[in-house]
Amino acid sequence: MRALKDLLEKNKQWATKLKASDPDFFSNLALQQNPGYLWIGCSDSRVPANQIVNLPPGEVFVHRNIANLVIHSDLNCLSVIQYAVEVLQIKHIIVCGHYGCSGIKASLDNREHGLIDNWLRHIKDIYRYHEAKINDMKTEKEKLDLLCELNVIEQVANICHTTIVQSAWKAGQELAVHGWIYGIDDGILKDLDVCITNINEISQTHRIK
Ligand code: CO
Numbered sequence: 001m002r003a004l005k006d007l008l009e010k011n012k013q014w015a016t017k018l019k020a021s022d023p024d025f026f027s028n029l030a031l032q033q034n035p036g037y038l039w040i041g042c043s044d045s046r047v048p049a050n051q052i053v054n055l056p057p058g059e060v061f062v063h064r065n066i067a068n069l070v071i072h073s074d075l076n077c078l079s080v081i082q083y084a085v086e087v088l089q090i091k092h093i094i095v096c097g098h099y100g101c102s103g104i105k106a107s108l109d110n111r112e113h114g115l116i117d118n119w120l121r122h123i124k125d126i127y128r129y130h131e132a133k134i135n136d137m138k139t140e141k142e143k144l145d146l147l148c149e150l151n152v153i154e155q156v157a158n159i160c161h162t163t164i165v166q167s168a169w170k171a172g173q174e175l176a177v178h179g180w181i182y183g184i185d186d187g188i189l190k191d192l193d194v195c196i197t198n199i200n201e202i203s204q205t206h207r208i209k
Contacts, residue, residue, distance in 0.1 A: 040064070101148050
């Protein structure tokens with residue numbers, strides 16, 4: 001119970017294999033990290049950031065939570081964004097949602113789930129903004145799929161509304177915020193084409209001059 005021997009063994013095999021193909025891999029990584037991407041994704045075990053874009057350690061700075069939310073008062077997520085943008089000078093932030101998200105589903109089932117209901121309320125709000133459009137969908141699956149997509153789009157906007165991102169743009173830093181969604185049933189990522197790269201692409205109300 002105490003020692004997860006299997007995992008430690010798998011780790012040893014993995015590190016040995018990587019080192020065999022590139023003897024300096026870990027010693028080079030130990031000196032610095034220079035990731036090109038910040039990934040904000042769902043905690044769902046089926047959506048592992050590095051694996052699904054086939055990138056090795058060192059390439060992706062990652063923040064994951066239930067239903068890939070970026071909440072204005074979440075110091076954890078905001079700190080990750082600040083570090084990624086200001087210190088690591090990352091040029092691409094990717095919000096990656098996924099179809100079949102249990103968080104999205106739970107937000108609409110009208111049941112009590114305990115503490116997490118406070119977190120899921122943010123998703124209920126998104127549903128409320130787009131209620132008519134979502135209810136136009138014929139099946140439950142189509143409704144949930146659409147809400148999964150709209151949630152990603154909302155989080156892309158939330159990132160762009162932060163002072164962190166707007167300050168970076170103001171300083172002339174190149175920074176694009178992307179919205180993607182992942183199919184857990186086929187392993188394929190879809191670009192939702194909602195990429196935002198400057199202050200003129202966000203709503204007037206949220207622009208900080
Ligand atoms: Co999920």
